[in-house]
Amino acid sequence: MENTLNVKIMVVDDEVDLEPLVRQRFRRQIRSGEYDFVFAHNGLEALSKLIENPTIGVILSDINMPEMDGLTLLLKLKELKNPSLKTVVVSAYGDMENIRMAMNRGAFDFLTKPINFEDLEITINKTLEEIILQRKALIEHDQLISIQRDLNVAREIQQGILPQTFPPFPNRFDFEIFASMEAAKEVGGDFYDFFMIDNDHLGFVIGDVSGKGIPAAIFMAVSRTLIKATGLKGMPPGECLGYVNNLLCNESISCMFVTVFYAIINLKTGKLSYANAGHNPPYILRQNETIETIPSTGDTILGVFEDQQFETASIQIQPTDSVLLFTDGVTEAFNNQSEAYGESRLEPLLRQLGNKNATEVVKEIVGDVTTFVDGAPQSDDITMLCLKYNG
Amino acid sequence: METTISKSANYTVIAVAGRIDTVTAVEFERSVSQAFEDENNALIIDCSGLEYISSSGLRVFLMIQKKMMAKKGQLHICSLRPNIKEIFDISGFSGIFKLFGDLDSATKF
16 A cells, blocks of 8 residues: 555553564565554553654554543544544454444554454554545645735736726726726636727727637637737727737637727717627617617637638717627526526616616626526626717 | 437437426436437537526537537527527627528438
8 A cells, every 4th residue: 555645653651662563563664655653651641643744644642651641632632623643543352342442433444452463553543544535535625725816916916907997098088988897707808908009099808718718718818918018009999900810810729719899989070990800799878868889890719710800890979879888798697597697787777877887887887687587697798888078 | 307309210319398407417417328329420409498508508519519519410599589689699609509490401411
């Protein structure tokens, strides 16, 4: 049996002859590292050895000993509440009363004197196996906790790379912007971003990476960074996505992809230039309870097919219009009856939000979706960005 | 999610039914990989029973397409329900995959 975790065996007995006997009988196992013995001569000494040697797992203890007997030792060991510490008591043959008491105090097994060393070996091996199994489970449990802790840090980092301060441009009165991302797991695959390209042009983007969890989060961070770095150069949206697509194709393994809507608004004229890489069409909220979708360009996702062309289309935004970018986590939020929130609920709500500011638009939708799902587990990231153009 | 694989002399048909979401996408990927082991270079995915597909599911479709391209094979997709067709249209997949209205027309390679 492999004792890879170096679990030590402590023999507790007041007979001084026992130590050389044990060492002689098990010399092969000691030499191969399978067994590693520690010796103590009464309960008190056993407790102090236990503190010195935290890897002790098996305790072979006599019952009748001076200072602290085996039964009292068992009581003390029970207080430690260590499930991977197992005691085998050694008692006189026929001493059923003490054996029962020892078992009731949590002994794992018992042996009788005179010791049969073959039986002892079987008992030690059986006990060691049990302890190693438990300690491995404990190590795996600790690893899980550590992964969970890492995920929480990853969540903070991810939230940190998305703009979080609103209003982001407190000195600008020609537009307002608000956005939020609520990940289904600790980390998500959605992202949003916005940046001033020059004094008159604001770039803003939303994206949704296929899948969820850590792989999606990493791909999301790469995509968002590439789009911002490329977008800041001021090239038209279609050209920007084409450039980013080729870069992502080099990075993309196992067909991960991202859908992206990227737009640049000319804040002087209200002209919105945009490109859409397989993302659901955003809405424009106009006055008088009218809404319209920003027509799709039919272009596909980023990250899979190299040398794709992406069209730059344009649409006119009027002062007081709002543009709402969202991911399918909004329309595909499911309630406990497996119904999706859907456009049929989103659109009537949007008609009521034409007069609201950017923050209110996003918060009203989040509120309505939350009410709709009514506590059903969130299956996808819910992300929105609203730009209100004041002209 | 359930898949049924049927092979004929010239092509293999994978019929997929139910929902392909983050959880079942892994299963879908596994059953599709089996279909790749045979010699047929023509593959049809029959989506008449497909009710829902998430982005994880779309990813598997992309992988199939890439694998078929690598072995110079052909992939036909047929019988998309309107809600699935809409997802294919929005994501631009309609321009990437060869889509057919029914199984019969998809079998003509």
